[in-house]
Amino acid sequence: MKHAIVKVFRMKSEDLHKALSLIDARRNNITKLVSDLIKIRSINPPGDMQEIATFIEELLKNEGFSVNRVEPEHGKISLITSVGKGKPELVFNGHMDVVPSGDVSKWRYDPFSGVIVDEYIYGRGASDMKGGLGALIQAFLITSKFENKLNGKLTLVLVPDEETGGLLGTKYLVDNNIVVGDAVIIGEPTGLDYIDIGQKGSLWLKLKFRGKSIHGSLAPYLGDNAIIKAYRTITELYNITKLKANPPDDIKYIIDTSTNVADSLIGLRGIGELILKHPTLNVGIIKGGSKINMVPDYCEVDVDIRIPIGLTSRDVVEEIRKILEKYEGEVEVISISEANYTSPYHKLVETVEETIELVISKKPRIFVQWASSDARYYRVKGIPTIHYGPAEVEGIHGYNERVKAEDVIKASKVYLITALKFLESI
Numbered sequence: 001m002k003h004a005i006v007k008v009f010r011m012k013s014e015d016l017h018k019a020l021s022l023i024d025a026r027r028n029n030i031t032k033l034v035s036d037l038i039k040i041r042s043i044n045p046p047g048d049m050q051e052i053a054t055f056i057e058e059l060l061k062n063e064g065f066s067v068n069r070v071e072p073e074h075g076k077i078s079l080i081t082s083v084g085k086g087k088p089e090l091v092f093n094g095h096m097d098v099v100p101s102g103d104v105s106k107w108r109y110d111p112f113s114g115v116i117v118d119e120y121i122y123g124r125g126a127s128d129m130k131g132g133l134g135a136l137i138q139a140f141l142i143t144s145k146f147e148n149k150l151n152g153k154l155t156l157v158l159v160p161d162e163e164t165g166g167l168l169g170t171k172y173l174v175d176n177n178i179v180v181g182d183a184v185i186i187g188e189p190t191g192l193d194y195i196d197i198g199q200k201g202s203l204w205l206k207l208k209f210r211g212k213s214i215h216g217s218l219a220p221y222l223g224d225n226a227i228i229k230a231y232r233t234i235t236e237l238y239n240i241t242k243l244k245a246n247p248p249d250d251i252k253y254i255i256d257t258s259t260n261v262a263d264s265l266i267g268l269r270g271i272g273e274l275i276l277k278h279p280t281l282n283v284g285i286i287k288g289g290s291k292i293n294m295v296p297d298y299c300e301v302d303v304d305i306r307i308p309i310g311l312t313s314r315d316v317v318e319e320i321r322k323i324l325e326k327y328e329g330e331v332e333v334i335s336i337s338e339a340n341y342t343s344p345y346h347k348l349v350e351t352v353e354e355t356i357e358l359v360i361s362k363k364p365r366i367f368v369q370w371a372s373s374d375a376r377y378y379r380v381k382g383i384p385t386i387h388y389g390p391a392e393v394e395g396i397h398g399y400n401e402r403v404k405a406e407d408v409i410k411a412s413k414v415y416l417i418t419a420l421k422f423l424e425s426i
């Protein structure tokens with residue numbers, strides 16, 4: 001690793017220093033861009049991106065780029081623009097939407113002020129992921145200054161809809177071949193010294209139970225109570241959290257070390273082992289019965305199951321079917337995505353790894369995550385994809401979200417140098 005970095009310096013140290021100094025010269029622009037992005041209320045739901053997309057489109061056009069605007073549904077706008085041509089194609093992907101602010105009185109500063117206090121930029125989306133978004137956009141703009149040296153193409157893809165599943169954003173672009181890349185960096189919050197290369201799968205199911213109604217005064221001796229069937233099923237369903245994953249060799253040790261990362265991020269010792277090596281289960285919605293004095297003849301239960309790398313949805317569904325058979329339940333699949341990851345030995349991961357070490361003088365840790373993201377849509381198509389972005393874990397999807405201005409600038413440096421290296425211009 002060290003050797004590779006020395007090589008970068010020796011090979012084209014002029015270009016490397018020029019690239020880094022171009023970011024330093026734009027420090028205030030980068031910080032201001034993140035602050036301006038936070039000020040735009042791109043809240044999802046409802047997820048209308050008109051204001052933020054128009055703002056970014058204007059910025060890109062003023063810098064001389066032509067921008068492809070894709071809008072499969074009103075307000076669900078994606079922006080795509082490129083520099084360079086041919087292969088390989090590296091994609092910078094970022095989502096423009098943010099989750100709602102929640103109770104505004106619990107925020108120290110207005111969540112849409114983008115205020116900068118003591119080197120931190122505050123507001124909804126600061127970490128997830130307007131910090132990453134600003135850093136990606138600026139790195140893209142600077143990459144264009146090296147256009148005649150690029151051996152390939154860098155494409156900037158800004159999407160809506162990530163916070164509600166990505167169907168009209170990244171998934172739409174990938175499924176319709178509007179975006180096809182050879183490698184993808186998503187600026188999701190990881191913190192500067194972490195690279196996230198894998199996500200769990202998710203399996204959302206609706207379990208349905210039918211029974212026979214009768215007057216409540218005759219229960220439990222007559223009739224057939226659908227709620228009781230659901231209750232017994234739910235109790236047994238937790239057995240699936242004991243299923244153990246058997247991950248492939250190239251990712252096994254990463255999962256082992258990720259359990260410690262999860263422990264410290266969540267602040268609970270041992271949780272990493274549970275959530276990264278086994279399925280998790282949340283019983284989210286239950287509906288059943290219509291009157292207190294009637295035995296209910298119908299009940300349905302929505303469950304959210306997350307599947308670790310090394311188990312498939314088929315393995316889990318098989319177990320659930322066995323339980324449902326006992327209680328005469330049926331299952332309807334709401335959605336499925338399999339666990340997915342990019343090999344830690346892929347050139348993309350190695351390039352980002354050595355670039356991070358160069359920029360922050362610390363060897364990054366590679367880990368896999370327990371949640372899911374837009375990365376799966378690229379990985380399903382065989383496109384290597386990682387998450388890397390500036391972050392303060394506290395406040396993401398909560399209150400007082402913030403990001404360190406210096407971290408945004410450093411992330412922008414990592415994006416820029418990675419692009420130049422991946423496209424073999426330095």
Ligand SMILES: [Zn+2]
Pocket residue numbers: 095128129162188189
């Ligand atoms: Zn995000």
